[in-house]
Amino acid sequence: MLDVHRLRLLRELDRRGTLAAVARALNYSPSAISQQLTQLEAETGVKLLEQAGRGVRLTAQARILVGHTDAILERLEEAEADLRASLTEVSGTLRVASFQSVLLALIPPALTLLAERYPKLRVEIEQQEARSAFAGLVARDFDVVLGEEYPGLPQQQVEGVHTLQLAHDELWLALPTTGRHADAVASTAARAGANVRLAELADLPWILDPHEGAPGQWQRNLLRSGGFEPDVRFESPDLLLAIHLIENGHAASILPGLLLTTGDRRPRMRLAHLPGRPHRRLTTGVRAGAARHPAVRAFREALRTGLRQSIHEPPA
Structure with a gap:
């Protein structure tokens, strides 16, 4: 009988590439692996x-063994999910990447x-970009990952992952209302109302996501469709930095509605619909064998x- 733990180590070596990487991930020494x-x-x-x-x-x-190991681990997760579902209390640890x-x-x-309904459930959360998060999900570093898909840039399907749509989130043009660019923004907005023409924003400085990621690629492609190359003065995935720079009149950006429509505070900026009112698709992903696990469902x-x-609908 093959040992499941050793099969998993072989699978981890296939995914992570080196004995040292497997050892770091699983808290073993390379010699033990x-x-x-x-x-x-x-055994084989x-x-x-x-x-x-x-x-x-x-x-x-x-590699033949690794293929069978994926199926074995999925069935074991299904068994654990069914076992947990037979209990009356949701407990344990759930590792989330978002x-x-x-x-x-x-x-x-x-x-x-969750704290009110399931006080014995511990949730651990790590901030991760979607691509690396899904790799971590398959490698069992995480139990749930949050994904995002931008128009025209479909999220790569990952074998063995069960994905559910969470929401469609509108993407908004966010423009400064203070600083030296405010008058130009106000003049453009006065002529166009909530539907600002991209071509009239060519002279603005921008803060955009890094160009190598899906959000940054999509933002740049959209602005280029307005007939200009955006003047990217700031490049960062930090949305709070983007809001801060816009509120202080230093840049414009494209922001997800989710960030603009939750909580009591509304950012001090002018918001406008983008052409066609594009949305990003938000998803949750889990390993297929764990989709019925009570903690995942909760x-x-x-x-x-x-x-x-x-x-809530943001004010345009």
């Missing part, structure tokens, strides 16, 4: 690892709700409840 995999070779009777420079790589036989706008807008009310429902209770 190596010993466990040597024992797995003895085939060679699983071969030298590759200073490291090792999986043999064809090892990006900033959801962390700011939806996570606090969701945590409040967290997803808490997010949906927080969304219904917190979202």
Whole structure:
């Protein structure tokens, strides 16, 4: 009988690439990982690892085992989910990866709700960009990840991940109302009302997400569709920094409505609909075997409840 723990170590080596990376992730020493995999070779009777420079790589036989290991771990998670569902109390630890706008807008009310309903459920949260978060989900670093999909930039489907749509979130043009650019913004807005023409914003400085990520790519493509190359003075994924710079008259940006429509404070800026009123798609992802786990279901429902209770239409 093959040892499931050793099979998982082999799978982690396949995903993480080196014994040192597996050791760091699972709090083992590299030598302990190596010993466990040597024992797995003895159990299977085939060679699983071969030298590759200073490291090792999986043999064809090892990759066959990894494929079966994914299915085995999924069934084990399904068994755990069914077992937990048979109990009357939701407890344990749920590890969540999310990006900033959801962390700011939806996570606090969701945590409040969970604390009231399920006091024995511990939720641990880490801020992560969606792509690395989904990699961590598959590697079992996280149990739930929040994802986002921008128009024309579909989120890559990850095998073995169960995804549910959380919401469609409108993306807004955010313009300064103070500082040296305020008069130009006011003049443009007065002519166009809530529907500002992008071409009239060519002279504004911008704060945008980093260009290599989906949000930053989408923002730049949209502004270029207005016939100009945006003058990106500030590049940062920090939405609070973007709000601060806009409120103080130093830049314009494109912001998610989720950040603008939750809580009591409304940002001091002019908001305008973008052409076509584009939305990003917000999702929650879990490993397929854990979709029925009570803690996962409770967290997803808490997010949906927080969304219904917190979202208001921003003033244009």
